[in-house]
Amino acid sequence: MTGWRCRSIMVLAALVLTGPANASAQELRGFDRLDDRLSAATVERLEGIAQRAARAGVPPELLRRKVMEGASKGVTGTRLEEAIETYARRLVTARELAGPDAGPDVLAAVAEAADRGVPPRRIRAFVSANPNPVRSTVGLRVLGDLRDLGVPDAEAARGVNAALDRGMRGERLLAVSAAVRRRITAGEDPVAALRAEVDVRRGPADSRRPPNGRRPN
Amino acid sequence: MTMDPRLQAWLDGDLGLDDLPESLRAEASAWRGMLDGVRELPAPGAAPGATGRVMEAIRVDAAARPSVLGRLAEGLAWLARPRPMRIPPLAAAAALALVVWAGMRLVAGGPGTAADLAADGRVYVQFVIAAPDAGSVALAGDFNEWDPSIELSDPDMDGVWSARVALEAGVHEYMFVIDGSEWRPDPHALSWTDDGFGRRNSVLAVGPVDET
Numbered sequence: 563m564t565g566w567r568c569r570s571i572m573v574l575a576a577l578v579l580t581g582p583a584n585a586s587a588q589e590l591r592g593f594d595r596l597d598d599r600l601s602a603a604t605v606e607r608l609e610g611i612a613q614r615a616a617r618a619g620v621p622p623e624l625l626r627r628k629v630m631e632g633a634s635k636g637v638t639g640t641r642l643e644e645a646i647e648t649y650a651r652r653l654v655t656a657r658e659l660a661g662p663d664a665g666p667d668v669l670a671a672v673a674e675a676a677d678r679g680v681p682p683r684r685i686r687a688f689v690s691a692n693p694n695p696v697r698s699t700v701g702l703r704v705l706g707d708l709r710d711l712g713v714p715d716a717e718a719a720r721g722v723n724a725a726l727d728r729g730m731r732g733e734r735l736l737a738v739s740a741a742v743r744r745r746i747t748a749g750e751d752p753v754a755a756l757r758a759e760v761d762v763r764r765g766p767a768d769s770r771r772p773p774n775g776r777r778p779n
Numbered sequence: 780m781t782m783d784p785r786l787q788a789w790l791d792g793d794l795g796l797d798d799l800p801e802s803l804r805a806e807a808s809a810w811r812g813m814l815d816g817v818r819e820l821p822a823p824g825a826a827p828g829a830t831g832r833v834m835e836a837i838r839v840d841a842a843a844r845p846s847v848l849g850r851l852a853e854g855l856a857w858l859a860r861p862r863p864m865r866i867p868p869l870a871a872a873a874a875l876a877l878v879v880w881a882g883m884r885l886v887a888g889g890p891g892t893a894a895d896l897a898a899d900g901r902v903y904v905q906f907v908i909a910a911p912d913a914g915s916v917a918l919a920g921d922f923n924e925w926d927p928s929i930e931l932s933d934p935d936m937d938g939v940w941s942a943r944v945a946l947e948a949g950v951h952e953y954m955f956v957i958d959g960s961e962w963r964p965d966p967h968a969l970s971w972t973d974d975g976f977g978r979r980n981s982v983l984a985v986g987p988v989d990e991t
Contacts, residue, residue: 627921628975634925635962637976645975667949674972699950700984707970732986733969736950740969 599633600642607643615650619657621666625650652677659685671699678706684719692726700735701726707739712752721756728760786810901945902985906931906953908965911938913957920953920980922946927956952980 600608612625628649632642656673657664659682664672668689675685680702688705692698701722708718725738738759745755786803788794790810799807908931910916917927922944931940940955952972955963964971968981 627924631921631925631974632976634919634927635974635976635978641976649975671950677973696949696984696986703950703970703972703982703984706972732984736969736982736984 599636599638600629601639604639604643608646611643611647611650615654618654619662620650620653621669624653624666624670649673660689664689665695667699668695668702671702675702675706679709680705680718681715684715688719688722691723697726697731700732704735704739708742708752708756711739711743711746713742713756714753717753717756721760725760899945901947903943903945904983904985905941905943906955906965907939907941908955908963909939910955910957910963913938913940915958916940917956917959918942918944918953919956919962920951922951922953927959931955946985948985950982950984952982954978954980 608625608629612620612622615625616622625646629642629646632638632645637645652673653669655676656669659676660669660672672685672689676682684705685702688701689698692701704722704725705715705718708721709715713721721738722735725735730738738756741759742752742755745759746752750758783803783806785794785799786807789796789799789803789807796804796807906918908916916931916933918929918931919925919927923929929942929944931942933940952974953965955965957963962978964979965981968983970982971979972982974980
């Protein structure tokens with residue numbers, strides 16, 4: 563066996579043996595870009611929060627992403643630690659709701675929906691009925707939006723499921739809550755607004771409204 | 780040959796037959812006979828029975844012509860019949876590429892959306908914000924670890940800044956950064972969410988090929 567082959571096999575073996583064990587620790591690092599904003603003590607405390615959450619099944623990447631977001635926005639020190647601690651708690655609760663198989667994006671969406679007041683049983687039912695992660699994350703966002711708009715939970719769940727049944731996906735599904743918001747602003751009852759919007763948007767004749775703020779190519 | 784003006788006047792009714800000299804009366808009588816013959820010709824129009832024959836021919840023709848469905852069936856049968864075709868390989872490859880491209884555009888969001896499919900399966904999204912007073916505008920989101928490094932451009936200096944970014948499928952949160960310090964949500968986003976730091980992130984959904 564040649565030398566380079568021997569070295570390659572040794573490197574591969576080392577990666578296989580040490581990779582999984584070190585994965586979470588590596589996910590917690592990578593704050594290099596923010597070294598000048600976060601003190602070593604803050605980073606250490608943030609890593610402690612992430613490790614505790616990781617033991618409860620929370621992917622460290624979610625917390626790392628939130629740390630990057632806060633620090634990029636100029637939030638540092640105790641305020642950042644408190645925000646991350648709160649977010650970690652929400653994610654732990656989300657893990658309990660979503661089950662062990664839910665990926666990071668679904669977990670984040672579940673945490674947000676729960677934080678906005680969508681009842682846990684609705685969240686469980688929705689995630690269980692929509693195993694596709696993209697469908698699930700968009701649907702949960704819309705459920706949260708509709709709750710904020712005053713649509714009763716049962717009606718919101720019915721509306722989102724009906725929209726999914728009618729083939730609404732991605733931005734088209736997200737546009738439902740935006741359209742309901744416009745109808746409510748114009749004086750419509752929230753339930754009537756949702757029903758009208760889901761009904762209006764069904765079928766192939768529906769032309770997708772270009773997402774506001776982003777031009778068609 | 781010219782006509783005697785007095786005969787012309789008689790034909791026009793300006794002179795009576797008695798007003799003509801004897802030498803012209805025979806010629807006038809000949810003209811009268813000829814005109815009477817013309818008057819007695821049958822009136823112009825269809826020959827007797829012609830209308831009925833024409834209508835019968837139309838009915839026969841309509842009965843013989845295939846219906847719309849019949850013509851459609853004929854057309855489909857023509858399409859289904861195998862026949863040799865000679866297509867240059869280059870033209871066939873170009874047609875195939877066009878079909879694939881059109882299909883990919885369709886599943887990536889269709890016309891009228893801001894999305895377009897990148898070669899690696901990600902979806903291009905065009906971000907636009909109006910910021911007339913800005914000296915620079917950047918984009919940050921969960922897709923780039925909130926690093927405001929994606930610069931928007933305003934080439935025509937109209938205050939509308941834009942950038943085209945390839946994103947993975949899923950739900951994304953983002954904000955614009957004006958002049959390097961002011962974090963501003965997209966006022967035209969379809970949804971927003973509390974960022975946990977006292978601000979609101981804009982939300983967009985990017986559908987994968989099998990989700991849009």
